[in-house]
Amino acid sequence: MPPSAYRTLLSPGRIGALELRNRLVVTAMGANFAEEGGLSGDRLVAYHEAQARGGVGLIISGACGVMFPVGQVQPWQIGISDDVHLEGLARVADAVHRHGARFAVQLHQGGLNAGDDTRAGRPQWCPSIPERTKGDFTSGFLMHELEAFASAGTPTYKVLTKEDIQEVVRAFAAGARRARQAGCDGVEIHGGHGYLPSSFLSPKTNKRTDEYGGSVENRSRFLVEIVRAVREAVGPHFAVWVKLDSREEGRPDGIRLEHAKVTARLVEEAGADAITVTAYHEVSQGKLHSASNIPHEPNWNLPAAAAIKQVVSIPIIASGRVEPGHADAEIRAGRFDFLAMGRKLLADPELPNKLAAGRESEIRPCIYCYTCVSAIYTLEPTRCAVNPELGIESTRPDAPRPRARKRVAVVGGGPGGMEAARRLAQDGHEVVLFERADRLGGTLRFASLAYPANERLLDWLRARVEASDVDVRLATEASPDTLRTFAPDDVVVATGARRSLPDIPGGSLPHVFSGDDLYKLMLGERSGELAEKTSLFTRVATRAGAATGLTANLDFVRRATHAWMPLGRSVAIVGGELVGLELAEFLAERGREVTVVDDVPRLGSGLTLVRRLRLLAELREHGLELVAGAKDIRIEPEGIAFTDRAGSVREVFADHVIVAKGTTGDSSQADALRASGFRVHEIGDGLEIGYIEGAIRGAMEAVDAINAA
Ligand SMILES: Cc1cc2nc3c(=O)[nH]c(=O)nc-3n(C[C@H](O)[C@H](O)[C@H](O)COP(=O)(O)O)c2cc1C
Ligand code: SF4
Numbered sequence: 277m278p279p280s281a282y283r284t285l286l287s288p289g290r291i292g293a294l295e296l297r298n299r300l301v302v303t304a305m306g307a308n309f310a311e312e313g314g315l316s317g318d319r320l321v322a323y324h325e326a327q328a329r330g331g332v333g334l335i336i337s338g339a340c341g342v343m344f345p346v347g348q349v350q351p352w353q354i355g356i357s358d359d360v361h362l363e364g365l366a367r368v369a370d371a372v373h374r375h376g377a378r379f380a381v382q383l384h385q386g387g388l389n390a391g392d393d394t395r396a397g398r399p400q401w402c403p404s405i406p407e408r409t410k411g412d413f414t415s416g417f418l419m420h421e422l423e424a425f426a427s428a429g430t431p432t433y434k435v436l437t438k439e440d441i442q443e444v445v446r447a448f449a450a451g452a453r454r455a456r457q458a459g460c461d462g463v464e465i466h467g468g469h470g471y472l473p474s475s476f477l478s479p480k481t482n483k484r485t486d487e488y489g490g491s492v493e494n495r496s497r498f499l500v501e502i503v504r505a506v507r508e509a510v511g512p513h514f515a516v517w518v519k520l521d522s523r524e525e526g527r528p529d530g531i532r533l534e535h536a537k538v539t540a541r542l543v544e545e546a547g548a549d550a551i552t553v554t555a556y557h558e559v560s561q562g563k564l565h566s567a568s569n570i571p572h573e574p575n576w577n578l579p580a581a582a583a584i585k586q587v588v589s590i591p592i593i594a595s596g597r598v599e600p601g602h603a604d605a606e607i608r609a610g611r612f613d614f615l616a617m618g619r620k621l622l623a624d625p626e627l628p629n630k631l632a633a634g635r636e637s638e639i640r641p642c643i644y645c646y647t648c649v650s651a652i653y654t655l656e657p658t659r660c661a662v663n664p665e666l667g668i669e670s671t672r673p674d675a676p677r678p679r680a681r682k683r684v685a686v687v688g689g690g691p692g693g694m695e696a697a698r699r700l701a702q703d704g705h706e707v708v709l710f711e712r713a714d715r716l717g718g719t720l721r722f723a724s725l726a727y728p729a730n731e732r733l734l735d736w737l738r739a740r741v742e743a744s745d746v747d748v749r750l751a752t753e754a755s756p757d758t759l760r761t762f763a764p765d766d767v768v769v770a771t772g773a774r775r776s777l778p779d780i781p782g783g784s785l786p787h788v789f790s791g792d793d794l795y796k797l798m799l800g801e802r803s804g805e806l807a808e809k810t811s812l813f814t815r816v817a818t819r820a821g822a823a824t825g826l827t828a829n830l831d832f833v834r835r836a837t838h839a840w841m842p843l844g845r846s847v848a849i850v851g852g853e854l855v856g857l858e859l860a861e862f863l864a865e866r867g868r869e870v871t872v873v874d875d876v877p878r879l880g881s882g883l884t885l886v887r888r889l890r891l892l893a894e895l896r897e898h899g900l901e902l903v904a905g906a907k908d909i910r911i912e913p914e915g916i917a918f919t920d921r922a923g924s925v926r927e928v929f930a931d932h933v934i935v936a937k938g939t940t941g942d943s944s945q946a947d948a949l950r951a952s953g954f955r956v957h958e959i960g961d962g963l964e965i966g967y968i969e970g971a972i973r974g975a976m977e978a979v980d981a982i983n984a985a
Pocket of ligand 1: 571
């Protein structure tokens with residue numbers, strides 16, 4: 277799209293007295309980047325500075341504790357409860373201002389979601405003792421995640437007296453005063469996501485019988501008092517706004533849009549300059565962790581934003597998987613005023629500059645893999661699968677710069693190889709990329725078929741390689757002799773994992789495919805083994821697809837496989853890791869009855885926690901049988917047999933069996949090239965199974981090593 281398609285989004289806007297150069301906002305994201313004591317240090321300064329340099333109008337900090345450490349949700353959360361926090365926040369604000377952006381602090385008290393209170397043995401602050409909720413949240417955890425979760429302990433509660441309520445109100449006001457003192461440009465009061473103010477707003481968690489409970493006006497009283505106190509503390513010219521849940525998903529008796537509209541009007545009257553519209557999910561339900569506040573479905577929260585906009589006269593900040601072009605149209609249509617973006621800006625903080633310069637195709641895409649969010653759930657600093665620089669911005673100025681132009685051979689055109697090639701070319705090296713297949717992509721093509729969000733990365737990497745000076749040699753085996761003709765200084769080996777069928781009884785039966793076999797069939801790739809296993813019709817259809825180029829078009833393959841696939845009605849998949857589960861969903865969506873069986877105690881390794889929770893829930897909704905902890909798995913002519921956890925021998929009929937196990941690191945090519953005297957840097961799944969994140973990170977590290985040598 278031409279830059280004019282983003283003219284409105286990139287036009288100046290105003291929140292209260294705060295003038296912004298455009299309407300793109302970095303939404304609040306607690307990144308777990310703080311230092312001991314909730315201090316903002318070099319890491320946070322550089323992280324936010326990169327966002328400001330990237331061209332956004334406004335940056336909102338991650339949740340910042342007004343009573344730090346009380347009410348803390350993350351171990352490395354920032355605080356604003358004491359003057360000791362001022363210096364670091366002032367450094368962030370200065371760094372952001374240097375690049376023409378503005379910086380606001382999100383004021384926060386975690387209440388019933390303050391996991392750190394529980395971990396530290398403190399009670400969680402709340403309006404009333406919450407009911408115990410039953411859910412499936414931990415059912416998708418792997419064993420080590422379950423152990424970490426269980427070690428947090430059981431929450432205890434502090435039901436707030438009216439004096440406590442006033443203490444919290446004062447803490448929010450003091451936090452806002454400090455934000456202004458530190459040179460920040462505004463504050464966002466976190467009134468959503470189940471945290472303390474929203475636990476008062478929610479009829480599910482607020483069972484008080486005093487003036488802070490009951491009607492929506494009473495439930496809003498606490499938040500309204502906070503807004504008034506904050507406004508009084510900072511005066512009329514400092515921007516103050518509120519983040520509000522438009523609804524609570526998974527809580528039929530929780531906040532609804534009608535409630536949110538009333539609260540929105542009340543906070544406007546109390547002095548708020550804007551409202552950020554979000555939504556909450558019931559924490560006990562796993563799938564919802566990729567819904568509502570960090571939505572999986574595009575534009576999920578926009579109807580609520582538009583509805584709230586109709587009842588207030590202050591600007592609305594909307595968010596939630598919104599494409600810039602769509603946001604521009606919605607803002608023009610008057611449905612909201614600012615777009616707060618999260619994940620897309622983690623993936624590429626330069627997004628606003630690229631939009632403005634008409635370089636949209638250069639924006640590194642978010643693939644909605646939930647690595648960033650899952651890291652928060654597992655109490656780690658956040659990371660991005662496609663942007664390995666995220667969180668280490670402060671150290672990157674010291675990253676090795678190329679000392680001389682080198683000749684570098686990259687072996688393997690999957691995600692790691694393409695990323696390495698693109699980075700090397702960008703650093704001025706002479707690069708040849710060897711790919712055995714007749715097109716770039718490697719296993720990322722498979723991964724894109726089942727999870728279309730990955731295809732954006734595939735397209736982006738391919739386009740970046742094509743736009744660079746990389747010499748791409750397709751259908752070329754990178755033997756030592758071939759490489760010698762190029763005489764490289766360094767060789768990057770990114771040849772991926774070895775996928776061999778594990779030794780399962782019956783594994784050589786004709787109705788058994790590997791996961792890779794199946795993808796190859798659908799994508800029209802050659803395989804001698806498949807020729808033996810498939811019918812003449814299948815082979816002709818697959819070859820026709822490849823010859824016409826149709827199977828190169830993943831969207832075509834996705835649609836075509838709804839009508840035809842070389843598989844019977846019932847399919848058993850042996851292997852419940854990433855590949856097996858994504859394949860299971862792909863097949864279930866195409867009308868197959870699927871059973872997934874594995875001997876591991878928990879399914880879904882290789883998937884990030886939040887994506888796993890969603891996928892497992894979706895598979896159950898599709899009616900799939902998922903069996904973990906199976907023993908003595910064997911394949912029979914009519915299907916599979918195994919012993920389940922209860923010790924019963926089960927037989928499951930299946931027309932076809934797919935074995936999606938047996939992926940291991942494979943250093944054989946790297947070893948062979950080393951033995952031939954090349955200086956080899958090994959990356960990606962060849963080294964260890966790290967999926968897209970590992971491949972992209974490995975590419976950065978290999979290029980650093982080549983530059984340093
Ligand atoms: C890593 C991460 C951390 C987040 N932390 C916060 C937070 O501290 N406060 C908050 O209000 N929302 C938080 N969110 C939710 C975002 O503010 C935002 O609502 C959500 O990511 C939707 O926008 P997006 O689709 O553009 O990512 C977080 C989101 C992510 C991805
Ligand atoms: S980690 Fe995944 S979901 Fe998060 S920003 Fe990066 S690509 Fe997007």
